[in-house]
Amino acid sequence: MSWIDIPDGSPFGPDNLPLGVFQRGDEEPRIGAAIGDQIIDLTPIASAQHLESAQQFAQPTLNGFLALGRPVWSATRAWLLDLVNDRDAVEPHLIPQSEVTMLLPFEVGDYVDFYASEQHATNLGRLFRPDSEPLLPNWKHLPVGYHGRAGTVVASGTDIVRPSGQRKAPDANAPTYGPSTRLDIEVELGYVVGTPSTLGKPVSVDDFREHVYGVVLVNDWSARDIQGWEYVPLGPFLGKSFATSISPWVVSLDALEASTVPLPTQDPPVLPYLAGTKLVNYDITFEVRINGHLVSIPPYRDIYWSPAQMLAHMTVNGASVRTGDLYASGTVSGTEPNQLGSLIELTKAGREPITVDGKDYTFLQDGDEVSITAYAGTLHLGEVTGRIIPG
Structure with missing residues (x-):
């Protein structure tokens, strides 16, 4: 992970990779994964790699991804853990968290x-x-x-x-x-x-x-x-x-x-x-x-x-x-x-x-x-x- 600058004390190391919904400027809200003080914009990476759940990362809430269930959740985590080692795939799609607004991550049902x-x-x-x-x-x-x-x-x-x-x-x-x-x-x-x-x-x-x-x-x-x-x-x-x-x-x-x-x-x-x-x-x-x-x-x-x-x-x-x-x-x-x-x-x-x-x-x-x-x-x-x- 030496190629990604993760500040000391950052809450999001490469073993975490939590998911959230962000919006940059007037762009459409979409799903990213946090690492250090940056966000991995998952939509273009998943689409380029033809990931089965790629379309869900372009959504303004996590609900579609959440509905896919445990096998997809676990497979996505394995993909993310591998992905952060792929500099060529990730580096063009890193966005500083300071440039985005974080939104409610999912539409709350009950x-x-x-x-x-x-x-x-x-x-x-x-x-x-x-x-x-x-x-x-x-x-x-x-x-x-x-x-x-x-x-x-x-x-x-x-x-x-x-x-x-x-x-x-x-x-x-x-x-x-x-x-x-x-x-x-x-x-x-x-x-x-x-x-x-x-x-x-x-x-x-x-x-x-x-x-x-x-x-x-x-x-x-x-x-x-x-x-x-x-x-x-x-x-x-x-x-x-x-x-x-x-x-x-x-x-x-x-x-x-x-x-x-x-x-x-x-x-x-x-x-x-x-x-x-x-x-x-x-x-x-x-x-x-x-x-x-x-x-x-x-x-x-x-x-x-x-x-x-x-x-x-x-x-x-x-x-x-x-x-x-x-x-x-x-x-x-x-x-x-x-x-x-x-x-x-x-x-x-x-x-x-x-x-x-x-x-x-x-x-x-x-x-x-x-x-x-x-x-x-x-x-x-x-x-x-x-x-x-x-x-």
Whole structure:
């Protein structure tokens, strides 16, 4: 790889090659692979080499490629790994990332958000139910989740408008309406569905890799004051649905294979449809920055529920998944104070401010920019960013 200049610390080495959708100037959006700080424009190379899936790389979303399924995904990765050694083929079609705009990488079909971190669920349980058990009775029997709003999943870099809604202070007699004053982040890992399933036929935990192509980074922005007033009894709604940001590059499960780790022990034992011999997690560490200042480093490896179990539970009632569906882990939090994946945890619901740039800090302010990056060993997963603007 000596012929490609890969800057030190670049998130995209030759063993990664994630796929995304880019647009240069007024050219048509199309699919590329990231390497270093450049993009390999795959359309002309695949066409010249008569690749069977070449026409899919000329599309403005990854959906057509995702629908081709696991054999094509694996063959494409093998092709990419060989391709980066072919200087004659690649060099004429390298484009600096600084010259393009990265777009939403796939058209999102449905969006589901889980609650898979035991540490996060325990932390929130202690905050909200200090006199009760932190985990509700169902939590260790099934991956708790809810359906979100696919239409407000946005590309990294999209400004986030501060949402307004009803909120009720604990000492108030009635709710008021206005901009959220407790705007928060949620650090998550998102799974991108490629191969659809059949309505009425659950997906087995052992078939996870046949349906899921890869992962993106997720910031599931949350308005805690709106959420706290509305969520009983039906769960999250307007406090979550205003925006969810995802990273522009989709990292394949094949690229992540070397970072798999065993699933933590699940006690009590799960029901048969959630049990399997291939259940794994990924050894991924996130870094969260607010206005450039590092505030947390949540670890993913100890997430209680595996992505295969999330998919199996999501479909056990016969619900189908479609190409482009996105499901996310829920907030990723660890056991240490600097491993918490949301401000509500980091600040004990605003009661104990953290220090950011030498100042006390609780929830997001207008103008704040949040950046979430992640890496699995030497394999980086890119970045998802968003800046808060007034409503």
